[in-house]
Amino acid sequence: MASRLWMPRCGARTRNGGPCNASKIPGRKRCKWHGGLSTGPRTAAGKLISLRNLVQNRRHELNH
Numbered sequence: 378m379a380s381r382l383w384m385p386r387c388g389a390r391t392r393n394g395g396p397c398n399a400s401k402i403p404g405r406k407r408c409k410w411h412g413g414l415s416t417g418p419r420t421a422a423g424k425l426i427s428l429r430n431l432v433q434n435r436r437h438e439l440n441h
């Protein structure tokens with residue numbers, strides 16, 4: 378009965394030292410924020426793009 382309500386937790390350690398309370402992805406060991414989804418390369422590319430945009434914006438501000 379209770380098994381339907383039980384959502385397996387990610388359990389990864391977060392910045393505040395507590396376990397991650399996000400429910401893990403079915404078939405995976407972690408939640409979507411801790412490697413549960415296979416979006417590694419996409420995420421890395423997104424980080425690069427966002428970082429580049431940040432630097433460009435900073436330079437733009439400095440030029441003013």
Ligand SMILES: [Zn+2]
Pocket residue numbers: 387388389397398399407408409410411
């Ligand atoms: Zn997590």
